[in-house]
Amino acid sequence: xxxxxxxxxxxxxxxxxxxxxxxxxxxxxxxxxxxxxxxxxxxxxxxxxxxxxxxxxxxxxxxxxxxxxxxxxxxxxxxxxxxxxxxxxxxxxxxxxxxxxxxxxxxxxxxxxxxxxxxxxxxxxxxxxxxxxxxxxxxxxxxxxxxxxxxxxxxxxxxxxxxxxxxxxxxxxxxxxxxxxxxxxxxxxxxxxxxxxxxxxxxxxxxxxxxxxxxxxxxxxxxxxxxxxxxxxxxxxxxxxxxxxxxxxxxxxxxxxxxxxxxxxxxxxxxxxxxxxxxxxxxxxxxxxxxxxxxxxxxxxxxxxxxxxxxxxxxxxxxxxxxxxxxxxxxxxxxxxxxxxxxxxxxxxxxxxxxxxxxxxxxxxxxxxxxxxxxxxxxxxxxxxxxxxxxxxxxxxxxxxxxxxxxxxxxxxxxxxx
Amino acid sequence: xxxxxxxxxxxxxxxxxxxxxxxxxxxxxxxxxxxxxxxxxxxxxxxxxxxxxxxxxxxxxxxxxxxxxxxxxxxxxxxxxxxxxxxxxxxxxxxxxxxxxxxxxxxxxxxxxxxxxxxxxxxxxxxxxxxxxxxxxxxxxxxxxxxxxxxxxxxxxxxxxxxxxxxxxxxxxxxxxxxxxxxxxxxxxxxxxxxxxxxxxxxxxxxxxxxxxxxxxxxxxxxxxxxxxxxxxxxxxxxxxxxxxxxxxxxxxxxxxxxxxxxxxxxxxxxxxxxxxxxxxxxxxxxxxxxxxxxxxxxxxxxxxxxxxxxxxxxxxxxxxxxxxxxxxxxxxxxxxxxxxxxxxxxxxxxxxxxxxxxxxxxxxxxxxx
Ligand SMILES: Nc1ncnc2c1ncn2[C@@H]1O[C@H](COP(=O)(O)OP(=O)(O)OP(=O)(O)O)[C@@H](O)[C@H]1O
Ligand SMILES: [Mg+2]
Numbered sequence: 039x040x041x042x043x044x045x046x047x048x049x050x051x052x053x054x055x056x057x058x059x060x061x062x063x064x065x066x067x068x069x070x071x072x073x074x075x076x077x078x079x080x081x082x083x084x085x086x087x088x089x090x091x092x093x094x095x096x097x098x099x100x101x102x103x104x105x106x107x108x109x110x111x112x113x114x115x116x117x118x119x120x121x122x123x124x125x126x127x128x129x130x131x132x133x134x135x136x137x138x139x140x141x142x143x144x145x146x147x148x149x150x151x152x153x154x155x156x157x158x159x160x161x162x163x164x165x166x167x168x169x170x171x172x173x174x175x176x177x178x179x180x181x182x183x184x185x186x187x188x189x190x191x192x193x194x195x196x197x198x199x200x201x202x203x204x205x206x207x208x209x210x211x212x213x214x215x216x217x218x219x220x221x222x223x224x225x226x227x228x229x230x231x232x233x234x235x236x237x238x239x240x241x242x243x244x245x246x247x248x249x250x251x252x253x254x255x256x257x258x259x260x261x262x263x264x265x266x267x268x269x270x271x272x273x274x275x276x277x278x279x280x281x282x283x284x285x286x287x288x289x290x291x292x293x294x295x296x297x298x299x300x301x302x303x304x305x306x307x308x309x310x311x312x313x314x315x316x317x318x319x320x321x322x323x324x325x326x327x328x329x330x331x332x333x334x335x336x337x338x339x340x341x342x343x344x345x346x347x348x349x350x351x352x353x354x355x356x357x358x359x360x361x362x363x364x365x366x367x368x369x370x371x372x373x374x375x376x377x378x379x380x381x382x383x384x385x386x387x388x389x390x391x392x393x394x395x396x397x398x399x400x401x402x403x404x405x406x407x408x409x410x411x412x413x414x415x416x417x418x419x420x421x422x423x424x425x426x427x428x429x430x431x432x433x434x435x436x437x438x439x440x441x442x443x444x445x446x447x448x449x450x451x452x453x454x455x456x
Numbered sequence: 457x458x459x460x461x462x463x464x465x466x467x468x469x470x471x472x473x474x475x476x477x478x479x480x481x482x483x484x485x486x487x488x489x490x491x492x493x494x495x496x497x498x499x500x501x502x503x504x505x506x507x508x509x510x511x512x513x514x515x516x517x518x519x520x521x522x523x524x525x526x527x528x529x530x531x532x533x534x535x536x537x538x539x540x541x542x543x544x545x546x547x548x549x550x551x552x553x554x555x556x557x558x559x560x561x562x563x564x565x566x567x568x569x570x571x572x573x574x575x576x577x578x579x580x581x582x583x584x585x586x587x588x589x590x591x592x593x594x595x596x597x598x599x600x601x602x603x604x605x606x607x608x609x610x611x612x613x614x615x616x617x618x619x620x621x622x623x624x625x626x627x628x629x630x631x632x633x634x635x636x637x638x639x640x641x642x643x644x645x646x647x648x649x650x651x652x653x654x655x656x657x658x659x660x661x662x663x664x665x666x667x668x669x670x671x672x673x674x675x676x677x678x679x680x681x682x683x684x685x686x687x688x689x690x691x692x693x694x695x696x697x698x699x700x701x702x703x704x705x706x707x708x709x710x711x712x713x714x715x716x717x718x719x720x721x722x723x724x725x726x727x728x729x730x731x732x733x734x735x736x737x738x739x740x741x742x743x744x745x746x747x748x749x750x751x752x753x754x755x756x757x758x759x760x761x762x763x764x765x766x767x768x769x770x771x772x773x774x775x776x777x778x779x780x781x782x783x784x785x786x787x788x789x790x791x792x793x794x795x796x797x798x799x800x801x802x803x804x805x806x807x808x809x810x811x812x813x814x815x816x817x818x819x820x821x822x823x824x825x826x
Binding site: 222224225229233238 | 540546
């Protein structure tokens with residue numbers, strides 16, 4: 039075996055480990071979305087089911103969370119992209135000697151913990167309200183204590199810095215001579231900005247918008263302080279983890295993963311198509327021969343993969359209409375019933391045996407082993423401690439004596455859904 | 457199309473902090489002229505042009521276009537169009553959109569713009585290429601598009617900042633003729649910047665020669681070449697042999713110079729310096745390589761130079777003979793190729809003759825560095 043084979047083998051193994059580390063959790067999570075077991079799990083595999091998607095779509099909290107996350111995301115994109123663009127343009131115009139100081143100042147919010155940003159946003163706007171003397175119930179007071187308003191502002195403080203980094207990278211390749219040429223040809227400064235600089239920045243604006251939206255959508259640290267009485271997807275999910283989750287979360291994850299792959303493939307397909315058209319225009323490639331395949335697909339594997347994925351999704355949606363796991367679930371229930379019956383019988387037998395051995399001993403209280411009376415954190419994270427002001431229906435029956443994760447891992451949960 | 461409009465620079469000073477980029481520039485350019493600024497890199501040519509187009513305000517002095525003071529008028533309000541050193545075509549716009557940009561910002565309709573762009577594309581011999589992008593054109597084609605874009609704005613004055621410097625020699629020569637033709641056709645004032653003297657001399661009605669922020673001479677190309685007014689102009693424009701020495705005698709417009717190396721030599725005084733040179737002054741005398749001829753030794757002649765050959769180079773249409781000259785400078789003589797095998801041999805002592813009217817004398821000064 040030559041050394042290059044060894045290296046190639048090692049590299050392959052490394053990549054395998056790396057990608058399983060990267061993607062393994064996502065694959066497992068996606069699978070749990072289709073298991074009928076009430077707690078997200080792959081084994082024991084109960085029944086293949088789409089019911090968690092149903093549960094997800096009927097969950098008002100998650101729906102509201104997604105809705106507000108979306109609104110906040112759009113607001114954050116608008117605010118932080120315009121702030122980032124302005125900041126980056128100022129950076130290119132500002133007096134060279136203070137440029138690095140300015141840069142540090144603008145970039146600082148990225149380095150400040152999100153928690154700090156959240157709290158300071160909350161405090162700052164409260165003070166602004168007081169300073170302006172906005173009375174309780176007035177519009178301004180309402181605005182400065184509005185979760186959506188504050189969250190958009192709070193998130194934009196650091197997301198604008200991300201956006202600025204994207205813009206600065208693009209601006210470095212801009213020839214200021216182009217703006218001068220436009221001015222020289224009679225354009226006003228506004229026209230020069232709109233017709234020359236803005237079109238040049240368009241790709242950067244698109245990627246900064248995507249970046250800003252994703253950063254906003256997944257933000258928790260800042261949002262959890264500024265959101266007040268609203269909720270976003272992240273805050274809803276965080277609550278659910280505390281209160282006990284079911285695989286509808288996995289189905290949400292699955293949907294997000296599929297959408298991401300879809301977007302990535304679509305982007306790649308469009309890029310490939312653009313590159314091919316450019317190559318054809320420069321005479322470096324042959325124009326696609328006329329055939330049954332549309333030119334878009336010519337040598338475009340991403341486009342094929344895109345269509346295949348769309349096909350799979352459509353198939354899944356259509357089978358979901360007819361697929362019914364009821365029979366299977368009944369079987370699982372029956373099997374479980376029999377198993378429980380057998381266990382009860384075994385217990386009864388052993389109890390009878392014990393009774394025979396010593397009549398004075400008290401009977402065992404339960405068939406199932408009860409959870410330990412308290413976990414590592416005592417009752418600190420018990421939902422009852424945190425949800426006093428929230429009307430969570432799930433929170434209504436907190437189990438006493440649950441551990442650090444509430445009753446999530448209580449074995450009794452595994453059966454209750456079937 | 458609008459006919460030429462005069463441009464006047466009056467006592468212009470331009471400073472960047474303590475650095476003086478342009479010093480006391482006084483230039484008046486006639487309407488419809490092809491005027492060139494010629495000078496080495498970094499001498500302030502672009503800076504002057506930016507002051508004319510309005511991208512910077514002179515620290516002192518006045519720019520007048522068509523007699524009107526331009527102080528406080530921005531580049532988009534001046535009747536000038538600038539062709540940038542790097543062309544600055546808009547990469548994301550098609551050629552026809554580039555050309556008609558000035559109409560777009562003025563609010564013209566698409567049909568009007570397209571029509572005018574097509575006319576201009578015809579003029580620059582690029583008909584039918586309007587839908588390409590700048591990246592799809594060759595260097596010379598881009599050049600012509602930049603000219604068309606500037607002309608589309610109907611400027612009174614067209615400013616060109618070394619527009620040919622990026623092109624190869626053949627194309628450059630072709631574009632020179634083409635530019636001159638365009639200028640004659642549209643009849644507007646051209647202000648042209650170059651550090652290539654050949655360009656300046658062939659195209660211009662007038663040339664201003666600049667040295668480190670100072671304009672040394674403004675004259676026709678012919679006069680710049682034949683009657684340089686400073687040692688810098690004499691040595692920067694074309695090739696020249698320099699002889700240093702002191703003025704021994706002055707007879708009208710002629711001076712007898714006692715040179716450091718070649719004895720007493722007779723020369724005419726360059727017109728602008730007549731009367732400024734007196735006996736005993738440090739002087740410089742210049743003789744062009746093509747005006748030197750081989751002759752017999754004649755010790756009494758005041759127009760004969762005796763020197764030893766260093767080497768000889770064959771240049772196709774001529775031979776260049778290099779001889780030991782003043783200090784570290786060699787004397788160059790060029791002899792037309794009339795079928796000879798060679799002119800001289802190494803170390804040979806030659807006698808070079810010249811006509812006193814072909815030599816120019818002037819007060820000593822700074823030479824252009826090679
Ligand atoms: N914005 C500026 N700030 C400071 N100095 C400058 C500035 N612009 C130009 N200069 C200086 O002014 C001098 C003249 O520059 P300019 O660009 O006019 O040269 P140029 O003659 O056009 O040279 P080239 O032939 O290389 O284009 C240079 O020494 C340059 O360093
Ligand atoms: Mg320049």
